Amino acid sequence: MTIDHLDARLIALLAAEPRLGVLECSRRLGVARGTVQARLDRMAARGVITGYGPDVDPAALGYVVTAFVTLQIRQISGHVPVADQLAAIPEVLEVHTITGGDDMHCRVVARSNADLQRVIDLIVEVHGVVRTSSVIALDTPVPYRVLPLVADAPRQAKG
Amino acid sequence: MTIDHLDARLIALLAAEPRLGVLECSRRLGVARGTVQARLDRMAARGVITGYGPDVDPAALGYVVTAFVTLQIRQISGHVPVADQLAAIPEVLEVHTITGGDDMHCRVVARSNADLQRVIDLIVEVHGVVRTSSVIALDTPVPYRVLPLVADAPRQAKG
């Protein structure tokens, strides 16, 4: 249920230079091409690697404002229909149900602070949403990353 | 500062089948190969596409618990040294500074609820952190996605 040191190196290599082919990877890692192919296939099959999609920066598209919105929902209706409606809003990038006083946690983006108000209004209009609370992300000193975790996973497995 | 409808289709296509080559993309989109290459180069240059790194699922690595931790920090020290120390913890996937009563917002993962306690302890030990508050993500009805935004961006530009 975990990964190898070679797996970790392979992921790190691909993360650093994603346009690399299988052959080039095998050369840099000092293993046979078939091994790299097998490892990639296995990790894809196990769900460790879910894809190689292009990483798009919303800020470069003009969505320079990021905010986190927590929701309280009418518990009668359940959270699934609410989530479905939230999913219909393009500016809602992510939705989680959470523990604590609130029920849901969303990441949203907008073109400006004024535009954020529009997006929040869309969320408030969702049937089942009772109350929202927003905080704006001012800066992102650590952008989303998995590499340190990947580098650590083999160690965790051994120890 | 925004993207084309063709750009959007190209990103959507690559997101759906990331292993596709440039030539195959050009065939499916009904344009010349050079056009696809030019578009990809331009989007990469503009920062719209930041990379093609392998998407790793922490859950598949055994990190099945996701939590959001908000921090209050000692304002004297500033947030940069705190962020640096947080960045040294592999389980901390993301850090933002935020508006509101708290100062920072982190996404963390752990192998279990008990393991989450260990990670939170690591965060509390960070010099400058005064108080933390955590919520656990129970479910993720909308996982992180940018495609709807990408599909919407050309429309926003026109209208």
Added chain:
DNA sequence: TTGTTTAGTGGACAACATGCGCAATCGGCC
């Protein structure tokens, strides 16, 4: 010990994609 399974290696092959440059064409725009 022996036999079995699994992972890795090194090599080969045809088919295909890539990076590159080039001339021609299209569309908008002054």
Added chain:
DNA sequence: GGCCGATTGCGCATGTTGTCCACTAAACAA
């Protein structure tokens, strides 16, 4: 009309992919 950037269609040499194969090495159970 004349200019410009974007796009097209083309060809070339080179490198890569997918897919075979036989062989070795290590782990493990009987």
